[in-house]
Amino acid sequence: MSVTINIPAILQNLTHNKKSIKTTGSSIAEIINTIEAEYPGFRDRVIADGKVHRFMNIYVNDDDIRFLNNLDTKVSSSDSITILPAVAGG
Amino acid sequence: MNSIKKSSSCSPLLSGCELSIAAGSFSPLSALRQSLIYQSELLGIRLSEQPEIACSGLQLNFQYSNALDKNLSTFDNNLNTFDKRIQKPIELNQKEKLKQGISQVKATITPWQNDSQRIADESIMQAACGMMSVHGRAQGQVQALGLPYISTLTACFALQGLLATSVARLRGVELPGFNLSMMTAGLMAVGQYIAGATASEDAECIFPSHCIAEEQPPFISADGVIFELETLSPGPWKAFWQRVGIGGVLAGKGWKAFLMRYAKAISPLPREMKLALSKLTYDEIKRVCEETGVAICPVRSLQQRHQDTDFNGVLQQGPWLFNETSTGFLPASACLSGHHLPLHGIVVVEACRRIQGPMAGHLLSLLGAKVIRVELPGGDPLRGMLPAEAGVSVRFDALNRFKQPVEIDIKSADGQEAIKSLIQSADVFLHNWAPGKAAEYSLDSADLRKINPQLIYAYAGGWGELDTQLQLPGTDFMVQAYSGVAESVGRHSTKPGGSLFTVLDILGGAVSSQGIVAALLSRQLSGDVTRVDTSLLGTASLLTFNHNQSLKNLLTKSSKQNESCLSDESELFGKFNAIYSTTDGELVLSCVTEKNMEELFELTGIFSTTDSIQVMHCLKERIIKKSAREWVNIFANSSIAVAEVVVDLAKLASLPESSDCLSSHPDSYVRVMSPWRMRSTSDDE
Numbered sequence: 083m084s085v086t087i088n089i090p091a092i093l094q095n096l097t098h099n100k101k102s103i104k105t106t107g108s109s110i111a112e113i114i115n116t117i118e119a120e121y122p123g124f125r126d127r128v129i130a131d132g133k134v135h136r137f138m139n140i141y142v143n144d145d146d147i148r149f150l151n152n153l154d155t156k157v158s159s160s161d162s163i164t165i166l167p168a169v170a171g172g
Numbered sequence: 173m174n175s176i177k178k179s180s181s182c183s184p185l186l187s188g189c190e191l192s193i194a195a196g197s198f199s200p201l202s203a204l205r206q207s208l209i210y211q212s213e214l215l216g217i218r219l220s221e222q223p224e225i226a227c228s229g230l231q232l233n234f235q236y237s238n239a240l241d242k243n244l245s246t247f248d249n250n251l252n253t254f255d256k257r258i259q260k261p262i263e264l265n266q267k268e269k270l271k272q273g274i275s276q277v278k279a280t281i282t283p284w285q286n287d288s289q290r291i292a293d294e295s296i297m298q299a300a301c302g303m304m305s306v307h308g309r310a311q312g313q314v315q316a317l318g319l320p321y322i323s324t325l326t327a328c329f330a331l332q333g334l335l336a337t338s339v340a341r342l343r344g345v346e347l348p349g350f351n352l353s354m355m356t357a358g359l360m361a362v363g364q365y366i367a368g369a370t371a372s373e374d375a376e377c378i379f380p381s382h383c384i385a386e387e388q389p390p391f392i393s394a395d396g397v398i399f400e401l402e403t404l405s406p407g408p409w410k411a412f413w414q415r416v417g418i419g420g421v422l423a424g425k426g427w428k429a430f431l432m433r434y435a436k437a438i439s440p441l442p443r444e445m446k447l448a449l450s451k452l453t454y455d456e457i458k459r460v461c462e463e464t465g466v467a468i469c470p471v472r473s474l475q476q477r478h479q480d481t482d483f484n485g486v487l488q489q490g491p492w493l494f495n496e497t498s499t500g501f502l503p504a505s506a507c508l509s510g511h512h513l514p515l516h517g518i519v520v521v522e523a524c525r526r527i528q529g530p531m532a533g534h535l536l537s538l539l540g541a542k543v544i545r546v547e548l549p550g551g552d553p554l555r556g557m558l559p560a561e562a563g564v565s566v567r568f569d570a571l572n573r574f575k576q577p578v579e580i581d582i583k584s585a586d587g588q589e590a591i592k593s594l595i596q597s598a599d600v601f602l603h604n605w606a607p608g609k610a611a612e613y614s615l616d617s618a619d620l621r622k623i624n625p626q627l628i629y630a631y632a633g634g635w636g637e638l639d640t641q642l643q644l645p646g647t648d649f650m651v652q653a654y655s656g657v658a659e660s661v662g663r664h665s666t667k668p669g670g671s672l673f674t675v676l677d678i679l680g681g682a683v684s685s686q687g688i689v690a691a692l693l694s695r696q697l698s699g700d701v702t703r704v705d706t707s708l709l710g711t712a713s714l715l716t717f718n719h720n721q722s723l724k725n726l727l728t729k730s731s732k733q734n735e736s737c738l739s740d741e742s743e744l745f746g747k748f749n750a751i752y753s754t755t756d757g758e759l760v761l762s763c764v765t766e767k768n769m770e771e772l773f774e775l776t777g778i779f780s781t782t783d784s785i786q787v788m789h790c791l792k793e794r795i796i797k798k799s800a801r802e803w804v805n806i807f808a809n810s811s812i813a814v815a816e817v818v819v820d821l822a823k824l825a826s827l828p829e830s831s832d833c834l835s836s837h838p839d840s841y842v843r844v845m846s847p848w849r850m851r852s853t854s855d856d857e
Contacts (some may be wrong), residue, residue: 090548090556090558091555091556091560091563091564091565092551092553092555092556092563093556093557094563115346127550136405137548137553138553139428139431141428144425144428144429145421145424145425146424146428147425148406148407148410148419148424149410149420149423149424149427150420150421150424151408166556166557166558167553167554167556168431168553169556171298
């Protein structure tokens with residue numbers, strides 16, 4: 083299944099400056115593995131110790147996947163997937 | 173090397189320095205003047221007041237000659253004096269040169285950048301720089317902050333500029349002084365929000381009237397306790413809300429809103445969340461917090477803060493903790509003539525994230541320092557925070573654009589060596605790591621002094637001396653709640669609790685860089701190097717200085733006298749000070765003295781009366797009949813302070829009051845220029 087994922091500026095150096103990528107996968111974990119195969123180094127910037135990296139957020143539509151099924155969260159072709167850096171603290 | 177540890181409490185850092193203040197004859201800047209005096213006294217600077225002058229601001233003269241004379245005579249008696257960095261004795265002609273240089277620095281402080289005669293007070297400046305709009309986002313309407321915020325920040329910048337210019341003089345740069353306005357200080361405070369509102373793509377349009385106050389933190393328990401929650405990780409947040417009956421999807425939406433506080437000054441939480449907590453007592457909520465790892469802090473009053481055992485010490489010490497070590501030598505003059513920024517040639521290594529530490533580094537870079545910024549491998553994640561231009565977050569760029577980034581993994585042994593290598597040729601090391609981390613990385617002040625004995629070591633933290641005691645994350649909103657700032661802000665706002673504008677992070681950054689510049693001057697004057705610890709909690713005490721003084725008086729007066737004390741405090745913002753509706757927006761008006769009343773009645777066509785309520789009613793009726801700009805023009809040459817309330821931050825670059833302080837280019841966000849306008853030798857007024 084084809085889905086589109088929005089890439090934050092900070093990771094665009096890994097995706098040949100592409101702001102969004104069309105890729106395949108039925109869960110977030112699958113999608114990230116597919117992207118990793120094409121753009122090596124991507125996964126380590128988004129995932130750490132098998133979880134979403136603490137400095138990153140992944141949203142399916144408006145929902146943070148940490149509050150859904152984490153990396154096992156299912157996606158469909160109509161979903162909007164966005165990676166954004168986390169902002170917290172002063 | 174002879175090292176003598178000195179205690180900051182017995183020997184204020186800048187004793188021997190002097191500051192004279194001449195206030196404008198029609199200057200309403202009492203909060204600014206008082207904060208300037210308070211900050212100077214804490215640093216050991218001797219004060220004198222000069223006769224009034226004909227302008228709307230303050231004129232300052234700062235002298236360090238007595239401090240220098242005292243130290244040079246000490247060094248004259250020490251034949252072993254040498255500059256370790258250049259490995260040669262300080263030459264006699266250098267000492268003479270230090271003595272001969274003009275040791276007086278001049279500064280003029282005005283409310284407005286481009287009109288030295290126009291008057292203003294705190295609320296007028298908060299309206300004109302967009303601060304009322306930013307603070308108002310979480311209030312659902314434009315709102316004054318209720319604290320002398322811009323006055324305190326301007327005083328901090330003024331003193332910092334004087335000290336930095338003195339450092340320049342002692343290093344061979346002949347800078348006579350600078351001009352500074354409250355307007356640029358105010359704009360600097362909201363610079364990140366201006367960047368977000370003016371980005372060339374995806375600019376944020378957040379207006380107070382579009383926001384709903386009831387959706388924003390703080391929270392209120394069933395037994396009426398107002399409190400803040402804090403966690404920097406989504407795991408505890410999810411577990412906490414699950415325990416109070418809020419499911420994952422809703423908690424996730426709340427998390428997204430919760431994270432928004434730091435960047436956008438809003439946090440529209442799903443209504444169910446605040447409702448769920450309103451059904452539990454504070455103790456019940458506290459128990460859930462303890463079990464899930466979420467921090468909780470009640471919104472305490474200033475009176476409660478006063479009863480804390482550490483408070484008197486903080487008040488006497490000020491927002492900085494200086495620990496001096498004598499090195500036994502004076503730094504050499506750097507022969508920097510020809511440069512126009514006071515800290516040119518000073519190297520700062522900054523290892524900070526988020527807002528407070530980067531703000532400190534930004535201010536030092538605006539003063540001319542070279543700031544090397546240590547970032548995580550791959551770069552600081554905040555670089556990617558939207559909106560962005562050329563791949564970099566504009567909000568991030570607003571605080572870091574003049575720095576040189578270097579990617580280092582500080583947790584690795586190689587990374588720690590890389591930092592030590594940078595330190596060898598640095599003047600300042602600044603970090604804001606969590607308590608205990610510097611020692612864990614072997615990068616504490618004692619470790620780095622072994623590498624560079626002249627290093628100024630600075631830490632910009634959350635709780636200061638309470639860091640290990642409180643066990644709470646030292647973030648802006650927690651410190652606002654604990655310190656009494658939130659309660660104080662809430663008393664002047666539409667809802668209880670503090671501001672979602674990062675009040676303490678911004679001022680805390682200014683306090684940190686001010687402490688660093690004071691330490692640089694002390695090093696230049698005496699050869700002493702200083703560790704500078706600052707905190708958000710110490711910053712809160714500085715910000716509430718006026719209230720603290722009033723409260724101090726309360727403790728020694730009868731209850732009747734107490735009432736008059738509090739009413740004095742409420743006059744901080746001038747008579748008839750309010751936000752008035754006009755035909756096209758809002759206007760803030762402030763009648764500073766009784767003498768201004770007749771002028772106010774004349775210009776608005778109101779019949780003279782002593783009934784304040786009636787006057788306010790009539791003013792509202794009159795002011796709504798013209799546009800804000802028309803009223804600004806009508807009051808232009810009067811003694812009434814007035815300003816249009818800037819709601820849309822994108823408008824600031826085109827308004828006559830603020831455009832001179834902003835740098836605006838097509839296809840780029842609007843940047844706030846340096847608050848210090850250095851004077852050249854031929855242009856000293």
